[in-house]
Amino acid sequence: MLLFSACLLNVRLKNLQCLDTIPGQRKVRITRGNMIQLSEEFKRDAVISLCTRDSSATVVAQKYGVSRECLYNWKKQLLGEKDVDSVVRSKKPDLPDDKDELQAELESLKKQVHKLKLEIDILTKAAEIIKKDLGIDRQNLTNKEKTMVVDALRREYRLDELLEATGMAKSSYFYQRKAQTQPDKYLALRTKVREIFNENRCCYGYRRVHAVLKYEGITYSEKVIRRIMSEEQLIIHGKKKRRYNSYLGEISPAVPNLLARDFHADKPNEKWVTDLTEFQIPAGKVYLSPILDCFDGLVVSWSIGTSPDAELVNSMLDEGAACLSDDEHPVLHTDRGCHYRWPGWILRMDTYGLIRSMSKKGCTPDNAACEGFFGTLKTEMFYGRSWEGVPLEEFIKELDSYIRWDNEKRIKMRLGGMSPLVYRRSLGLVA
Secondary structure, rough: OOHHHHHHHHHHHHHHHHHHHOOOOOOOOEEEEEEEEOOOOHHHHHHHHHHHHOOOOOHHHHHHHHOOOHHHHHHHHHHHHHHHHHHHHHHOOOOOOOOHHHHHHHHHHHHHHHHHHHHHHHHHHHHHHHOOOOOOOOOHHHHHHHHHHHOOOOOOOHHHHHHHHOOOOOOHHHHHHHHHHOOOOOOOHHHHHHHHHHHHOOOOOOHHHHHHHHHOOOOOOHHHHHHHHHHHHOOOOOOOOOOOOOOOOOOOOOOOOOOOOOOOOOOOOOOEEEEOOOEOOOOEEEEEEEEEEOOOOOOOEEEEEEEOOOHHHHHHHHHHHHOOOOOOOOOEEEEHHHHHHOOHHHHHHHEEEEEEEEEOOOHHHHHHHHHHHHHHHHHHHHHOOOOOOOOOOHHHHHHHHHHHHHHHHEEEEEOOOOOOHHHHHHOOOOO
């Protein structure tokens, strides 16, 4: 209606223009010095802008450089009172005269509001009960989760509209309700899984827990174990470690990298790796220096101290060499730290008949076997625990206890679910 009025206005003003304007006449004529005389075409454009405006009349008046009263006077002169009233009436919306039609439209709007409120309540209840994000698609919820949401909203909405909103079949809903009332068939398994997880320092994932259960003759799918551990919140907590760098410069000539990242060994005491790592607790710093056998990951020897000095690594080397027979001369791989380049270390290596091998400068993957052991150790034993108030002596005992547990009891999947010592016993290598 507003567009039709504007078109009518334009035709009326053009007819008026034909009577008062001259072809080629300017919109503005300057006469009598600084007096400005506005043309009829200018007034017509201003009145059209006023009648078809989106903003206030004041804004239109400022645009044409006149007052608001002047703008309405032009409108009254060009259109007259009758046309002004018709334009105003044309802006009023047409409402249906039928009462039943109005009532039907009102009911339709109420239904739409009710449907939107139901959808919002479903998302809100899903976020509250099953910890889902508010933006999740309710169609992607599992039937169990949908049943929980429907039961929580049964007092406010009818069952049929809840099922329609969640996209769930009625039979599926009653099946889930019946399943929830049944006793948990995995109750005993849940208790067993929790015991295995806690007994092993809360370090086992679902694969190792599954391997322990299988070793004890309890057979379940890995998926079942994973789901139970997820439902019981049996989560391994870890923290990114701060890298320790022991490089102090070139002390003696470096030796070649004989392992070349090949950490596979066909027999014990063929390839050894070693490194030094740091543990920082409120009571101070503790350093660990172990020797690992690449054959099965057994920690051959280790030394723990509060200072990363030559005595720490030398004592570790002495204990490791004492385990060797006369015909065993393993390759001992290290990084380029100063501890492995002092004359005392080199003399011991030559005395014991060990073969030296070194990583490239600053290349951690060259000693990945030892770095991986440190990562596992710190994730399972060090990170995620508060060491506030723990003295250094107690921490050293805890660290020593973990390494012994790692050798004797901690299973490795690559060893068929056995610990290093159990694996060697199965091969008849140790008594």
